[in-house]
Amino acid sequence: MKALGNCVILISCGGLCRLWGRALKVRVVSLDLDGTVVSREYVDYFWLELVPRLYARRHGLNLEEAKRLVYSAYDEVGPGDMRWYQPSYWFKRFGIEEWLGDALREAGRLVRVYEDARRFLESLPGSLIAVLSTSASREFVELVMEREPFLRGVFRRVFSSSSDYSLPGKPPEFFRIILRELGARPEEVVHVGDDPVHDYENPRKAGLRAYLLSRSGGDGIRGLDELLAVLEA
Incomplete structure (x- = not known):
């Protein structure tokens, strides 16, 4: 699916972040789970x-x-x-x-965190907030957390579109719900994931800024290290 479709992580940053050539006050970064934080x-x-x-x-x-x-x-x-x-x-x-x-x-036993994702998450300053959100069911989210306990300490919120909101995939409405739950404005949120529709087109339709993750090449960023560079710019 993409069997499980993916979770979103959110990270806050109080400073100005340089994004697409503009200075933006990014407060939240949203990351997908399967194919982004962990291998599929x-x-x-x-x-x-x-x-x-x-x-x-x-x-x-x-x-x-x-x-x-x-x-x-x-x-x-x-x-x-x-x-x-x-x-x-x-x-x-x-x-x-x-x-x-x-x-x-x-x-x-096959759960594996991508090394660039691990570096990214472990390098986040204490002032940043991480939230995980996914189309995967809670069974899979809990499975990942059990196998990689450090993720529980990184993610302060977990959003599952399927288990929490009965939404298939990650439609624009899912990202609007996340905005409401976090009390964030669309321009304060950056989402990153590996699915062109659910992680790029749909968050943009909800007003979020989005990056497509493409580790194998093609359009998009090659790893989450690049996102960290953006946030620290």
């Missing part, structure tokens, strides 16, 4: 490997056939539907609900 490996393994494997075990199928049926079910629902984001829905639908906890723990 754990969540892809969960949805694309673990779920089909458990489905095959339950229904006596070979793995190839199980993958075909599971992936077809994913496509049938799609990312515009709230059920897409809910592990509990899929495990109940596939008749494997008793294995959800074990599956999350197994996938959790």
Whole structure:
């Protein structure tokens, strides 16, 4: 999805930050979770490997056939539907609900914070506030926090569009909710993530300033180190 779609981190800075050639008083920075702060490996393994494997075990199928049926079910629902984001829905639908906890723990072993994200978060001055927000369900957010405990101390707020607001993906309304919850003006917030629509177009529609993260090349910043340079400018 992008299985889980992504979380937003928010960071405050009282000073003037140089952004796109203009001096701006940035108060909040918003970061996506999967593909931005942590690698997508754990969540892809969960949805694309673990779920089909458990489905095959339950229904006596070979793995190839199980993958075909599971992936077809994913496509049938799609990312515009709230059920897409809910592990509990899929495990109940596939008749494997008793294995959800074990599956999350197994996938959790693959949680990995990107090194540039770790440097960025560990380098934040104490005056900055970090908030995480995502389209991922709370199950995945908690899994990441359990595997990387230092993140709990970094993020003062966590926003999950799917679990907290019943919103699929990260539509503009999600970012407007974040603004209201934080008491921030759109021009005070910078959002960063790896999805061109959910992390760039949609926050901009809500009035936020946005950067697209593209570690593999192409348009956008190559790593969160670049964002730190902007905030410190």
